[in-house]
Amino acid sequence: MSSAGEHKQEFIFRGIAVSPGVVHGKAYLLSRLEPEIPSYPISSDQVDSEIARFEDAIMTTRQQIANLRDQVSQKLSEIEAQIFDAHLLVLEDKALIEETEGELRKSLYNIESCFNQISQRYIDFFSNLEDDYIKERANDIRDVTRRLLRNLAGENQPNLASLSEPGILIASDITPSEAALIDKNTVLAIITEHGGATGHAVIMARSMGIPAIVNLSKATSRIPSGCQVLVDGYEGTLVVNPTTDTLFRYGEIQVHKDSIRRIFLSELEHPAQTTDGHAVELLANIEDSEDVTRVNESGAEGIGLFRSEGLYLRSNDFPSEDEQFEEYVKVVRGMESRPVIIRTLDLGGDKVLSKAMVGLGENNPFMGFRAIRFCLKNKDVFKTQLRALLRASAEGNLKILYPMLSGVSELLEANRLLEESKDELRHRGENFNEKVEVGAMIEIPSAAQVAPELARHSDFFSIGTNDLTQYLLAVDRVNDEVAHLYQPAHPAVVRTIKQIIDAAKVANIPIGVCGEIAGETPYAALLLGLGLRELSITPPNLPEVRYILRRLALKDMEDLASNALQCGDPQEVQQLLDIFTRDKLDPLLKEAIGNLKAEE
């Protein structure tokens, strides 16, 4: 058998497929291990050469940080690039450098061990201070210390923002703030050892159209950096050193998937309506104003969820009112008069903004200082965003959505701050939509229980099934140890969704779902059967959902839902979904493939 890497053996690994697509390229290992810190005595004649090594490493580090700064300034903006100025300042800190050299002369130990010792002292000092802003300096020193130690050891620096050439990123895990900086042109696919299907980094990969596999056990130790790998993001398979036969086979799979996709895309002009005439509103989930073009290409009728925290994570800071206004207005104008639901800041959980959360050390961040809880405590941050949103509301059909409400008092307090923000804008003579609609995300079980009360103070509901599932089942959405227990098909989830829909119906307010399951066809059918008529979906999945639901009768979906509501066990609901897929969805896909063959 001929092989791409001629005499290298092909290996196959399996993980969980979380973002579709087949790609092939060089593996790029993101090593997050702490750098090695060798420690050995030196003679006094070696002092000068150790200092020369130190000076070289400082120069290299300075150059790397300056390059990174340029990249971020071009990709994002000058303001965002300024975070690297703090890192450059560390390298100019005379005390740190002189104390290191002093320690070297005194102890006659190698430069790595002296530098690490002195910088640790500074890190400990800053970490123990009360002031959060000053504490942040400890992180700057830690980052620069790691980078410098790696340079002393001649190791490569991990850099997610952009790979030097297109490649497949292999990491133990990726944080949402790292994912926010990923360059779609160079990161062809993402493979991680940990993480669940609804972690925010995965959601970002999916919405950027980057294939991804999570839960690939020991990926960083089993896949050599620099080797050729093939990623199948449909099945969760990774092939190391693929043979030409394997590449050919997967090439055909991709061609086939592309053709099916073209069929799905050919229906965008047709209304999203079931065979028995029930219209469904299909909206898009986005993270960035740049996603608007892809939203338009996906045929969405608007934006059902703009996760605004992307703006904060990309800049690693709190953007100003004007910066936010520009971002929101871009989206609103890009969608013309179609609805744009912008969710207020949902930081916390797996989305950590070091500036905001430094020193918190929460044991259960998903249950902690997150989303609306953070905003109601940081009123200035929240009101800055509310003013930016209100100003953008003058430019189109913008609606505001509050995440992670646990009860009515938080909603009332958020609305009170919204009124204050309106007053401030009136005072400044700024335009905004006086009747801007305000929605509540229902994603915490307590909110589901008090949905009738929340509905009295909301213009609409949006069900966040990603969190609703994690909180109802007490299963951390990013912990791979319990990933098998994360079951959106659990009867508790299905029944709770129904309960929320009923509350919205009684209150006569619109309701949609914006969790990831809305983009999976069997679940989309279940949700429509439960009574939903609005689904907000990651753009790459939207054409398929439209194609399929145009060929289904609501009656069949209602039967599926009413059967699911009778189940007491997740396996029973899963079985119903599997049967529905086999009997109703698979034949539609087969028919699409048949039409495709007939056309060819």
Ligand code: PEP
């Ligand atoms: C959800 O929880 O379902 C949701 C859409 O929000 P996020 O995934 O950003 O928490």
Ligand code: MG
């Ligand atoms: Mg959520």
